[in-house]
Amino acid sequence: MGQEDTLSAAMRDHGFTDLGEGGPASVVVGTDIVKRWGSTSVLDGASFRVSRGITGLLGTNGAGKTTLLGMMLGLHRPNDGSLRVLGLDPVRSGPAVRARVGYSPEHHILPPDTNAQDLVRHIAEVHGLPFREATGRASDALWQVGLGEERFRPIGTMSTGQRQRVKLAMAIAHDPRLVLLDEPTDGLDPVQRDDMLALIRRIGTEFGIDIIMSSHLLEEVERVCDGAVILSGGRVVASGPIAELTGGDRGLLVEVDDRADDLAARLRQRGLVVETTGSRLVITRPSDAEAEGHDLYDAVRDDLVASGAGLRRLTNRTVSLEDVFLEVGA
Amino acid sequence: MTDASAASGTASEIGGARILERGYRSYDGPRLGVRGAMGSLTRHSVQRVLGLKRTFWNKILPFGAIFLAYVPAIVFVGAAVFLKDRFEKNGISVDQVIPSYGEYYLFVWAAIQVFAAFAAPEVLCTDRRNGMLGLYFSSPLRRDTYLAAKAAAVGIVLALVTLGPPLFMLVARAIAGVGPEGLGGFASVLWKVIVGGVVVAVLPVALSLAIASTTTRRAAASAAYMLVTIGSIAVTETLIAAGSSANVFVFDLAYLPLELVGRLFGELPGTILTSAATVPTSNLVIAYLVFTAAFVAFVRFRYQRIQVTR
Numbered sequence: 001m002g003q004e005d006t007l008s009a010a011m012r013d014h015g016f017t018d019l020g021e022g023g024p025a026s027v028v029v030g031t032d033i034v035k036r037w038g039s040t041s042v043l044d045g046a047s048f049r050v051s052r053g054i055t056g057l058l059g060t061n062g063a064g065k066t067t068l069l070g071m072m073l074g075l076h077r078p079n080d081g082s083l084r085v086l087g088l089d090p091v092r093s094g095p096a097v098r099a100r101v102g103y104s105p106e107h108h109i110l111p112p113d114t115n116a117q118d119l120v121r122h123i124a125e126v127h128g129l130p131f132r133e134a135t136g137r138a139s140d141a142l143w144q145v146g147l148g149e150e151r152f153r154p155i156g157t158m159s160t161g162q163r164q165r166v167k168l169a170m171a172i173a174h175d176p177r178l179v180l181l182d183e184p185t186d187g188l189d190p191v192q193r194d195d196m197l198a199l200i201r202r203i204g205t206e207f208g209i210d211i212i213m214s215s216h217l218l219e220e221v222e223r224v225c226d227g228a229v230i231l232s233g234g235r236v237v238a239s240g241p242i243a244e245l246t247g248g249d250r251g252l253l254v255e256v257d258d259r260a261d262d263l264a265a266r267l268r269q270r271g272l273v274v275e276t277t278g279s280r281l282v283i284t285r286p287s288d289a290e291a292e293g294h295d296l297y298d299a300v301r302d303d304l305v306a307s308g309a310g311l312r313r314l315t316n317r318t319v320s321l322e323d324v325f326l327e328v329g330a
Numbered sequence: 331m332t333d334a335s336a337a338s339g340t341a342s343e344i345g346g347a348r349i350l351e352r353g354y355r356s357y358d359g360p361r362l363g364v365r366g367a368m369g370s371l372t373r374h375s376v377q378r379v380l381g382l383k384r385t386f387w388n389k390i391l392p393f394g395a396i397f398l399a400y401v402p403a404i405v406f407v408g409a410a411v412f413l414k415d416r417f418e419k420n421g422i423s424v425d426q427v428i429p430s431y432g433e434y435y436l437f438v439w440a441a442i443q444v445f446a447a448f449a450a451p452e453v454l455c456t457d458r459r460n461g462m463l464g465l466y467f468s469s470p471l472r473r474d475t476y477l478a479a480k481a482a483a484v485g486i487v488l489a490l491v492t493l494g495p496p497l498f499m500l501v502a503r504a505i506a507g508v509g510p511e512g513l514g515g516f517a518s519v520l521w522k523v524i525v526g527g528v529v530v531a532v533l534p535v536a537l538s539l540a541i542a543s544t545t546t547r548r549a550a551a552s553a554a555y556m557l558v559t560i561g562s563i564a565v566t567e568t569l570i571a572a573g574s575s576a577n578v579f580v581f582d583l584a585y586l587p588l589e590l591v592g593r594l595f596g597e598l599p600g601t602i603l604t605s606a607a608t609v610p611t612s613n614l615v616i617a618y619l620v621f622t623a624a625f626v627a628f629v630r631f632r633y634q635r636i637q638v639t640r
Contacts, residue, residue, distance in 0.1 A: 073468045075638060095364050095470035103468035109461035113384055125370035126469040128361035137357060144354060170465065175357035207354040 026084075027052055027178055027210045028072060030236075033081035035067055042067045044234030045081070050212060051241075054204035056221030057214040058325065059231035065214035066106060068231070069180045072212070073098055086177055099128050102171030102209075106182040108163045112156025116142055116166045119155060120173050127174035134173070141173040142166075145199060161192035165199075172203060179203065181213040185220055197224045222246070222321040230328060237328040245324050251284030251317040252296050257310035266303040272296070282317055367470050368479040375453040375483030391448055392487070399441040399491035400498065402434065407502040414508055424508050431496050431523055432595035435530055435588045436602065441491050442534065443559060443584065449484045450538035451551035459546040464638035473633045477539075484535045493527030526591040533587045533618060534559075536625035543632040559584040567605060576608040580617035590614045 028050040035043040042064040057065050070076045072085050074094030083090060090097045111119060121138035125131060142151040145165040150158070155166060164184060171179045184200060185193045201224045204211045215221050221228055222242060229239040238245060256263060256279050264274045264281055275282040283296060304311055319327075362369075381388030406428045414424055429437065457463045466476055500516070500523055503509025510519045541558065542551040566582040580586060585603045592602040593611050600607025606614075 070638070075467055094472060098468055099361060099363070099470045101468070103465070105461065105464050105468075107461050107464075109459075111456070111460045111462060113388075118383065122370060122374050123465060123469070126367040126466060126471060128363050128366050128470060129357070130360065130362060130366070131370075133357065133359055140355070172354075203354075208356075 025052065026050065027055075027086065028212065029084045030068075031082045033068075033071070033083055034079045035064070035071065035076065036079050037067075041234055043078075043231075046231065046234065046236045047081075048229045048236045048239045050210075050229065051227060052210050053226035054200065054211045054213065054224055056225035056228040056242075057212055057231070058218065058221055058228055058321075059214075059216065061216055063216075063231040064234060065216075065231060066182055069103075069182055069212070069214060072180060073101060073103060099174075100177045102127075102174065102176035102179040104164075104167040104171040104179070104181045104184060106186060106214075108160055108167075108187060110155045110163060110166065113154055115152045115154050116147060116158070116169070117151040119166065120151075120169045123170040124173040127176075129174050137173045137175070138169070141169040144172070145169045146195070160187040161189070161196070164188060164192075164196060168196075168199065168203075172207065172209060176209060178210045178212065181211060183215060184213055185215070185217065193220065200224050218321040218325055228321065230325060232328065238324060242321065246321055247316055247318045249285075250319060251282060252300060253313070253315050253317045254281045254283060254300055254304075254311070255279055255313035256281070256304075257312055259307050259309040262307040263303055263309045266307055267299060270299055270303075272299060279312070284317070364470050364472075364475055368475055368482075371466065371471065371476065371479040372483045372486070375480055376486055378456070379449045379452050379483065379487045392445070395441045395445045395448075396490055396494075399438040399445075399495050402437040403495040403499045403502075406434075407499055407506065410503060410508040411506040430595055430597060431499070431519065431526065432588075432592035432597045432602065434496055434499065435492070435526075435591060438491060438495060439584070439588065442488070442530065443556065445488055445491050446484075446534035446538045447552040447555040447559075449487045450480075450535065450542040451548040451555075453480050453483055454539060454542040455546050455548045455551055458636070459548075463636070467638050473636075474630065477629060477633055481535060481539060484539065485531055488531040488535055489527055492530040493524065496523045496527060522594055526594055529591050529594070529618070530587045533583065533622050533625075536622045536629075537583060540625040540628045540632075543629045570605045576605060577613055579603070579606045579609050580613055582606075583621065586614060586618055586621075590618055 026049050028048075030046055030048050033043050033046045034041070046064075046068070057068065059065050067076060071078060071083055072090055074085075074090035074097055077091050085097050086100060088097050117138055120141055121131075121134045124134035124138055124141075129137065139148075139151065142148055142165075145168050147162060147165050147169065150162065155163060158166065164187070168181070168184065171181065181200065185196050188196055197220055200211060200213060203209050204224070204226075213221070213225070225242055227239070227241045228245060230237050251273075254263070258279070260276055260279045260281060264276050267274045267281070267283055271286060273284045273286050283300060285296070300314065377383055380392045381390075410424045410428050413427075417424055417427055435442070457466065467473065471479070500509060500519055504516055510516050537558065538551075538555050541554045542548075545551050545554075562581055562583040563585065566578050569578045570576060579589070582603070582605075585606070589599075589602045589606045589609075590611075593599065593614070598607075599609070599611070
């Protein structure tokens with residue numbers, strides 16, 4: 001019996017549904033999710049799809065990020081809508097989902113009198129690993145997060161940065177398919193934050209573990225994530241690959257040597273929206289339907305020739321995630 | 331993972347070749363599922379209550395209570411073995427001098443109560459206070475399986491003082507030739523010892539868990555447990571003394587299990603506590619089951635409503 005067969009058999013024996021080799025293409029799919037805490041509506045028809053890789057869950061404080069992570073773990077039942085994690089319903093198949101999901105909570109409170117090695121091993125064990133394997137993997141995970149030398153220190157003596165690393169080691173020690181990180185850089189100084197982000201990037205790329213990390217810091221999501229889901233007012237206001245969110249069809253950036261005003265005027269005559277800053281022009285389509293037929297590149301080419309302006313730079317216009325965040329009113 | 335050097339993550343050197351970075355390796359071995367998770371949680375909780383892998387000061391209370399629970403058993407067995415001839419010379423049987431198995435619990439009552447007051451808060455309050463509850467609920471454990479594992483841990487620890495000493499007494503007496511005779515006699519006492527130990531443990535475990543589920547402070551939960559048990563003694567004894575029905579005794583949460591176990595061992599009603607003399611055994615059994623079920627339901631109710639992430 002092969003190792004994968006053993007895993008499948010063991011999961012079936014214990015009531016777990018085998019998630020299959022490689023898992024589903026979409027890691028998490030939410031459809032019209034509604035979640036209320038008493039009279040407060042936290043999620044109000046949120047729909048999104050999280051693909052493989054590293055995904056940032058963005059939103060202001062209180063936007064429902066932690067609630068959504070809790071729902072992915074099957075800890076909260078949606079009032080309406082459906083959620084699938086690794087192809088399974090986390091409420092109905094909670095233990096099977098949680099066996100293959102790692103979680104790092106937002107809080108830094110951990111048992112102060114337990115050493116990191118014992119804690120990580122214990123968490124790996126409660127995720128189903130036999131004692132011997134849990135011991136070895138706990139040690140490996142702590143080395144991977146840079147706490148190899150510190151692994152026998154009581155957690156109470158560790159700094160916030162080290163505790164964040166312990167939480168990360170706990171989340172990956174049992175070799176999950178998906179890791180949920182709730183504000184993983186909270187409380188870290190800039191150097192520690194850089195290290196943590198590099199570590200998360202490494203886990204998501206080299207280790208092949210899909211990651212969903214919640215954050216209200218746009219810059220760090222932009223740095224490490226492949227995709228983002230932006231929550232606002234209980235709804236998903238934007239989601240998709242970072243490259244699409246920040247680039248895509250956002251117009252062109254043109255820089256000319258001279259005659260920028262003439263070029264701008266010609267483009268405006270076509271109904272395009274042009275913002276000029278010195279010799280730089282940002283050209284976008286207007287939101288109305290009339291201008292949708294325009295090919296921006298053709299228009300810029302023709303008007304450059306007509307105006308006689310010397311072209312220095314022509315590129316797709318990209319925006320920061322912060323611009324996207326503000327644009328969608330999050 | 332089984333390679334020691336691999337586990338430590340240190341560079342290894344074979345024939346001049348050095349492994350500096352092992353990288354991350356996926357795990358394809360067996361996963362033990364919910365049962366494995368419960369086993370791990372129970373073991374971890376037992377270790378915590380007993381202060382294992384913790385400082386010396388954390389071991390004093392549990393091992394002190396265990397020691398106190400075994401001292402009477404050691405003394406009684408020693409007396410039975412070494413003074414047997416002297417008793418018999420004076421026409422006294424060993425059983426007349428040494429307390430019965432049912433009566434034994436009166437000698438270790440304090441140790442049982444201390445352990446019950448200490449164990450459940452240690453395993454329940456601590457998890458809610460140090461953030462472990464959220465980590466457990468994000469594992470294959472559900473709330474019910476988490477509570478079952480915790481209850482098993484407290485039960486195992488309490489069994490060290492409710493089941494261990496009578497078992498020790500039974501085995502030691504049998505070996506010394508002052509105990510039940512023959513395999514049949516031994517077995518007839520053994521099952522009573524086991525059932526008695528469980529009965530003495532279960533109600534305090536349920537009560538202690540119920541109280542511990544209401545607070546994150548261990549000391550407060552322990553104090554509340556002692557207050558409830560001692561308070562129940564004071565209230566029931568006062569009411570009975572004031573002329574209330576003897577059935578009020580069923581509200582004595584401390585002595586109810588002991589009286590029940592006394593009757594299991596064939597003691598006359600009231601041997602354990604005179605105020606229980608006229609209470610029918612059926613009433614004791616019903617009260618015991620109702621209280622235990624109520625405390626278990628209360629713990630479950632509390633934990634179904636605890637929010638760990640929001």
